[in-house]
Amino acid sequence: MKKVVAVLLVIFLIINFFSPTVFSTSKKTTYYDLWLSSKYEQTLYKTNSRVVYSRGKYKLTNYNHGYSFQFPKDFNFDIAKDKYYVRLFNKSCRIDLYHENLTNKNINTYIDDLTKSIRKNIIFSRYAKINNYNVRIIGYERKNKLFEGDLNYYHYYIINYKNKVLLIQLKTDLKNLSINKKTVDQIIKTINFNERKKVNNYNFDYRTVSGEINYLTNGYKLSIPKEKFVFGTFHEHSRDIDKLEKTLETRIGAQMFYKNINQPYDSYTEELVSKGKIPIVTFLMNTVPDSSESYVEKVIKGEFDNTLLTWVENVKKLNAPVLFRIGNEMNGEWTFWSLKYTYNDPDLYKLAFAHIVNLFKTNGCNNAYFVWNPNNKSIPNYIWNDAVLFYPGNKFVDIIGMTAYNFGNTKYSKFSYFDELYSDMYKTYLLNYPNKPMMIGEFASVSSGGDRPLFIKDMFEKIKTKYKNIKIVIWFNKNDGEYDFDLMNSDLSIKALKEGLKQDWIIKEPIQKN
Template identity: 30%
Template structure:
């Protein structure tokens, strides 16, 4: 098949209609440079990652997270260049190409139109072309995609990710690519910081008390029966002699705003960490509805939710689509075209809808998982950041899962949180919270783990709230109900005593 003929719907109009151009300007520092290549193209050199790529001059470069990717953009076209180093991991170029594309193929919203090998700079590269429907209401929707995985070795890959408003002709967009010797050290990523918001009075007071002026850590809790029933939470607070100011609940677009339940939380003075997943049950199957939300098909739901939050008139920690960089959630870019822009657009759509409706009691919490699965650059947590205007608090999540499952290991609190807290701290000036965490029973001494946690958590100065998870995970491979990870906080006297003593330090 002649793929060039299949793809050769001209993109020349994009260059003509766009006025976002570098022209003959050059840009250079020790790590990356832009130089003029011809009248229509620039050459971008990335020394630390060891490559050169030629791209149209009308594309604007963004290096906010240059350690993850270099992004070139116009109104109609996006080109991202990503580097993956799989040394000291089990991944290779083969697993990257096969597993990396499986998520796209499992989503009916996307269609792979071609997949083949083609040389770039003398290197045989894996090309995948795919597309989705154009979103209604979007005048310009970049719904045509290409990924070009160019291996330096079997363990090192540079990927060129393209999304366009018109079918893609790769040789026009990227007429040249080659590897060069690596040199120098990569510059630092941009540091993000929140924009000050106009919250209502109660929400502003909560934000100041618990995030801006808090010189200690306050603990919240997830109790599965709350707020449906109050007695279990009250029982736990009496048991530990500790008042939990924050409780956690989970919701999706299947569920309406449960006014009675939320009012119970409000009556007890509990600020709810309200988790909302962009999923719905369609034809008895759970489905991600990112595209439908952006199209406006769920505006009635969002309008109703906004009205409910306005009537609620009490602070809410609003967490949308947490752990988005994990392949266990349907809204991850692993399933949604490897396109983190869609996650961001959906987040902003919801945020703007609530702002339009005058909602001013939501504190927006952005919460990746501690590790990315798959651990590929296109799925890096930073690629999902919605922007400074849209995020008030950065959330962290890491559990000590124990060792029930193969590959899992018992981890001290510090071993879990050191690994990524300091990375987050270097990228964000936002206040932080642990949105959910706990310790399993299998693999070590649970009471000692909590003693150590209380002694260690204070070293993470930006963390102001930490929400304990009081529940259980189940092994769904067993014929009978079997607990795989027991995160319960109240089933062992030693654990209970460790919590009682620990909470005393934080009153």
């Protein structure tokens, strides 16, 4: 009997040794999950809207923008970020309301900017008289359903008054389109425009907010204490970091590199960990060599899961903290995961982000941490394209990223120092995403038109004294067209960086073995 048991045990061990690792598919996050999460996430932002229930209906008043309306009791509502939008939702639809001042623009320009990326999907465009408003209604369809129960029918309702616009976006499916259209019609019939009542949200000293990062695994720890931060770089050729370190005569604590969504695990990640550096992997949701097409929908459908699982498997084995920056600058139309390529529906970006995070977590890769990183400028510059619309939720985001470059004196910019680039964005993100550490996912300065050595010195001083919640900064050390960002081009810039890195609040080897 003992021999039989021994033989069976050997067979079992052989089968398990040679069997491939079985991975779980990504847990599915629904639209409703995203909307409900957004409603209840804690912020320091003071909502300036009120919802009152009376006679079987709700009345919502947005004092920030000066309007009110009624809506049915079977709808949930989100007024947490009413400066940007208010939202009604249930499992069959989402209704978002955006208010905008048409400063230096007319309504035709606004509509052109709104619809330029969805024109081929428009089913109809017409005017309707509702509640004495001449409402422009535009219906469009996303023809590819991504999953069972997808909501792929959209209507815009555009109300123009007193050089302002109230935009309503309905998102639903064909089955529920008719009933949800009637709901929007009823909402518009009850809209009243009132006086605005502003509320002051900046009632705290942002300079005192100082976060920390402590990520622990069985093998390694990543520690960035309060009032300290890590300086890192990006290089076109990754090992150019060695040349920069040799020139600086010191260590650099982090390195960012890009990977397209169809590129498998890169063992350079292990090399960075072995040197005590933080690996920061930026996933771009397009592919090589075809980098001009958006793959957000394919990510949601799991078509790149096999490639992503090579990262899951190897990062899990590495057992060290690794940061993943997913689809950065999604609020800029130059990225292939922006609204321009996702049917004016930020939910698609959020679902793709959540899908990638879920793939790691479902398969037990708990040493991967995720960065959400918009650009400082939303292009096109409208509320319906603001970065806040793309936030996947606290459940999926570990670090809030920021990006702002000093492009110098151009047609669209001037030489700017740290406060000018980051002050407003930093304060806004502290309000909207408290308890999250921050990083600058990429930034740099040109050398012409101002004093770049002073820019570098100012950056170190400002983060130390005013921007204490920034824990990692990444210098984009590569010339980009006419912009000379490469620090190796300037002895004075190298000298300024060398002096800054001498400070004792700069962490040189943030990843250590336990």
